[in-house]
Amino acid sequence: MAAVSLAGRRVLLIVSGGIAAYKALELVRLLRRDGCAVTSVLTAGGARFVTALSLQALTEAPVHSEIFSLTEESEMGHIQLSRAADLVVVAPASADILAKMAAGLADDLASTLLLATDKPVLVAPAMNVRMWQHAATRANMALLAARGVAVAGPEDGAMACNEYGPGRLAEPPAILAAIAALLAPAPRPLAGRHVLVTSGPTLEPIDPVRYLANRSSGRQGHAIAAALAALGARVTLVSGPVAIADPPGVELRRVETAAAMLAACETALPADAAVCAAAVADWRVAATAGHKLKKVPGGAPPALALVPNPDILATLAAPGPRRPRLVIGFAAETEDVVAHAADKRRRKGCDWIVANDVSEAGGAMGGRENEVHLLTDAGIEHWPRAAKEEVARRLAARIAAALT
Numbered sequence: 001m002a003a004v005s006l007a008g009r010r011v012l013l014i015v016s017g018g019i020a021a022y023k024a025l026e027l028v029r030l031l032r033r034d035g036c037a038v039t040s041v042l043t044a045g046g047a048r049f050v051t052a053l054s055l056q057a058l059t060e061a062p063v064h065s066e067i068f069s070l071t072e073e074s075e076m077g078h079i080q081l082s083r084a085a086d087l088v089v090v091a092p093a094s095a096d097i098l099a100k101m102a103a104g105l106a107d108d109l110a111s112t113l114l115l116a117t118d119k120p121v122l123v124a125p126a127m128n129v130r131m132w133q134h135a136a137t138r139a140n141m142a143l144l145a146a147r148g149v150a151v152a153g154p155e156d157g158a159m160a161c162n163e164y165g166p167g168r169l170a171e172p173p174a175i176l177a178a179i180a181a182l183l184a185p186a187p188r189p190l191a192g193r194h195v196l197v198t199s200g201p202t203l204e205p206i207d208p209v210r211y212l213a214n215r216s217s218g219r220q221g222h223a224i225a226a227a228l229a230a231l232g233a234r235v236t237l238v239s240g241p242v243a244i245a246d247p248p249g250v251e252l253r254r255v256e257t258a259a260a261m262l263a264a265c266e267t268a269l270p271a272d273a274a275v276c277a278a279a280v281a282d283w284r285v286a287a288t289a290g291h292k293l294k295k296v297p298g299g300a301p302p303a304l305a306l307v308p309n310p311d312i313l314a315t316l317a318a319p320g321p322r323r324p325r326l327v328i329g330f331a332a333e334t335e336d337v338v339a340h341a342a343d344k345r346r347r348k349g350c351d352w353i354v355a356n357d358v359s360e361a362g363g364a365m366g367g368r369e370n371e372v373h374l375l376t377d378a379g380i381e382h383w384p385r386a387a388k389e390e391v392a393r394r395l396a397a398r399i400a401a402a403l404t
């Protein structure tokens, strides 16, 4: 039995050509024994080594092989076939199908499904040792691994072609174990925790058509909210207006002004942690005009009297019964990044500061990558430049470790 229950899970199994295709039948038997539903696709090459009838008998389901099948298209489009499964497994995966995957070809049902799927993919390569070691296959495997395709095997051993070396299909129990590992539920160390995240800019109205604002895409804050939710946290995301998609699995509160952002944060308390990634406008107009300010020909432009906005981070970090256990701020600096951030951490009373240098054009502000320093009681860590989603995952993991 697989260590993780496969009952009720669904695998789409693609059987491509090669002498090892007969082992796919044993893999189906093991999957079915563990309660996993298997839908199979047999390539033209695969059909020369195993029959559709054997696959159909073992999977107890129709076998798909034609891309333009009228009955199959009317009953279940091939795109649907690639999405209905929890995992797509290619076993055996021939050199040819791996090359097609790497190149993004879609010239038969199997390759089309692999291009159309939105599910994780596991390949179990099987081929002649020289084909496996060829630079083309090496490059294809490196590309597929970089795209997140999981690999089981191949194993070393005597091959049907009288050669010896890597290229043998992994044994079915080893492929089953790889499938179980990929289908294992993701760890949820933040289950039961509530985290508050601020993101995006705030807009401070001058009159009904004009406002003051900070630059902020909301990308980093939204990615943090998504990463925390992926670890099982209940996330309240309080965001100013942004042009990016809502992150999945979070409770989103849309606000415009700093005052509204603070009110939404206070309503969301209590929280175990708060992450203030919003670019809050430091000032608002003292008296917002109720009508559009008119330009007076030859007249002086209106003088705007500004008053400071509440500091949301400092308010959340102030000692008190409702203070989240962990309060994290951001510091956008253009010089002496670490020294200014350390000072900001003290002034605002937060536990950690994530500091980034925003002096670079196309850098953190509005860009898709971020290079940060994390300042905690334990010291200063430099995190190398990475996608904002990656910085978010790393920070979420640190938050999970601190709260457990």
Ligand code: CTP
Binding pocket: 198, 258, 276, 277, 278, 279, 280, 281, 282, 309, 310, 311, 312, 313, 314, 328, 329, 330, 331, 332, 333, 344
């Ligand atoms: N912040 C906040 N409320 C404000 C201003 C800032 O919650 N009114 C938070 C931001 O979300 C961020 C941190 O404070 O987590 C740092 O903001 P930043 O604008 O970089 O610092 P300032 O407070 O503006 O300080 P300075 O102008 O000295 O850089």
